[in-house]
Amino acid sequence: MSWSAQTLLQSLAATAEQLLDFAIPPYCPLCRDVLAQPAQAAVCYCLQCSRRLAEQTGDRCQRCSAAVGPWSSTQRGCVHCRGRTLRFRSAVCLGMYHDDLRRALLSAKWSFSSVQMQSLARLLAHRCAPQLHALQVDRVIPIPQHWRQRLLRHFNPAWLVAEQLAGVLNVPCDIHILRKSRRTRPQKRVSVTQRFDNQKQSYAIQDAAVIRGERILIVDDVLTTGATCSEVAGVLLKAGAAECHVAVIARVLDHSA
Numbered sequence: 001m002s003w004s005a006q007t008l009l010q011s012l013a014a015t016a017e018q019l020l021d022f023a024i025p026p027y028c029p030l031c032r033d034v035l036a037q038p039a040q041a042a043v044c045y046c047l048q049c050s051r052r053l054a055e056q057t058g059d060r061c062q063r064c065s066a067a068v069g070p071w072s073s074t075q076r077g078c079v080h081c082r083g084r085t086l087r088f089r090s091a092v093c094l095g096m097y098h099d100d101l102r103r104a105l106l107s108a109k110w111s112f113s114s115v116q117m118q119s120l121a122r123l124l125a126h127r128c129a130p131q132l133h134a135l136q137v138d139r140v141i142p143i144p145q146h147w148r149q150r151l152l153r154h155f156n157p158a159w160l161v162a163e164q165l166a167g168v169l170n171v172p173c174d175i176h177i178l179r180k181s182r183r184t185r186p187q188k189r190v191s192v193t194q195r196f197d198n199q200k201q202s203y204a205i206q207d208a209a210v211i212r213g214e215r216i217l218i219v220d221d222v223l224t225t226g227a228t229c230s231e232v233a234g235v236l237l238k239a240g241a242a243e244c245h246v247a248v249i250a251r252v253l254d255h256s257a
């Protein structure tokens, strides 16, 4: 698909989104209560749902962001990621992929509007602000989709999340430097053990000089085995990036993938 055709589709989608916002009374997409706050609020969920989405507490694995028991040392990973080759150094997420966050993410991914995904990204940015700022990244790069995948949805969830995080961190969000060069089987249809092989050599970098020596934040909507983010981190490191970290909306445990 040409860039001009894609741009036209995106502008049509944006117009439709504005019309929908005008025509439908604003309600919380999670509990369906009519919202008390104005439609332009930073987050589209009601106050109670926003709190529930961002309130998953407890310790997280520094390496893969899975929930772990108290007092666990996770410098070398946790039971969910230990022994697995992950080329990124750390990962943060809004929460684990269950209950309200699972419902919210599924709704956001298949919504015609990008508002829900942007709201989840803002909750992530707010909840993980200390960790994200401490990483001192130079650039945010979302996981790219193959052009055929882009035809199915009018937005790439990872792009929307990456744009929000880059805005908060005041660094560039680069959506062109990386491209998906080979179409892969959807990770959901591949066994957990085959997912790393499925992603091999499926991403290509456009201009390595841009990221040389930089700390990169790789962004996706979910992290399951870590195969996709690890493959992208490997490509970026090979191109000269200094280190890579990951931020996602939700951490999916392998057994629920």
Ligand SMILES: [Zn+2]
Pocket (backbone or CB within 6 Å): 028, 029, 030, 031, 032, 033, 045, 046, 047, 048, 049, 050
């Ligand atoms: Zn609600």
Ligand SMILES: [Zn+2]
Pocket (backbone or CB within 6 Å): 061, 062, 063, 064, 065, 066, 074, 077, 078, 079, 080, 081, 082
């Ligand atoms: Zn872990």
